[in-house]
Amino acid sequence: MAGIDAVIFDWGGTLTRWHDVDFHAESLALAQAVIDVDHPVEVSQARLHEANRIIWGRSRDHQQSATIADLFTEAGLAHDPDLLAAYYEFWEPHTETDSEVGPLFEALRADGVKVGVLSNTIWPRAWHEGFFERDGVLHLVDGDVYTSEIACTKPSPEAFRAALAAVGATDPARCVYVGDRLFDDVWGAQNAGLRAIHVPHSTIPTDQLGHTEGEPDAVVHRLGEVLDVVRRWS
Structure with missing residues (x-):
């Protein structure tokens, strides 16, 4: 398909539906991996909750x-990665791939458009690829970048360049990014030279908003609608 070489997708809140999350419960699940016996669980939970806020503040x-x-x-806590099962299990219900993803990815690839994923995440690649494999779409992803593996996060242009490289695309003007956040995804993608499609499924907490909100090139309310937008641009 002339005009568009690749469509790159955000993961959480885009390929998965937005869920409100109890971050105190998340920190309690994380605390199960702490091996510092001198710290009660409630102390570890509080420290991890604050650390989470700091880590994601640096990303923002x-x-x-x-x-x-x-x-x-x-x-300031030692942990055993083999004890992260409670944390993984806490998040797993929030990882289900939207039912429209498979048909959308198949149609884009049939049109000769590469499909990519770029996710701001602290999780390892294996977790994300496991979710895609579980839901039957891993084989439809031409390239994926998880920021836990690179030095920067969205909206840095470097993150978007890494995603383009992962799918073998070289011209950002011929690529599209799809995401649920007007800062990380829309402004970030446009600042890197891509077009941006906004999927306004998510209720973004105030403390996760960035300094700028982009004006999307298109808005869709179902992932399946992305195909028509991309074909129109092509």
């Missing part, structure tokens, strides 16, 4: 990436 304000290990380091 400075586009600094992090990993789960960095989160424990920020909290």
Whole structure:
């Protein structure tokens, strides 16, 4: 399809539906991996909750990436990665892939458009790829970038350039980004030279909003509508 080489997708809140999350419960799940016996669980939970706020604040304000290990380091707590089962299980109900993703990815690839994923995440690649494999769409992803593996997060142009490289695209003007956030996804993509499609499914907490909100090139209310937009631009 002439005109568009690749469509890159955000993950949480875009390929998955937005869920409100109890972050205190998340921190309690994280605390199950702490191996510092001198700290009661409630102390570890409080430290991890604050560390989470700091880690994601750095992503928002400075586009600094992090990993789960960095989160424990920020909290000043030692942990055993093999004890993260409670944390994984806490998040798993929120990871279901939207039912329109498979048909959309198949149609884009049939049109000769590469499909990519760029996610701001502290999780390892294996978790994300496991969710895609579980839901039957991993084989439809031509390239994926998880910011836990690179130095920066969205909206840094470097993150978008990494995503384009992952799918073999070289011209951002011939690529599209799809996401649920007007700062990270829309403004970030446009600042990197891509067109941006907004999927306004999510209720973004105030403390997760960035300094700028982009004006999307298109808005869709179902992921399946992305195909018509891309074909129109092509």
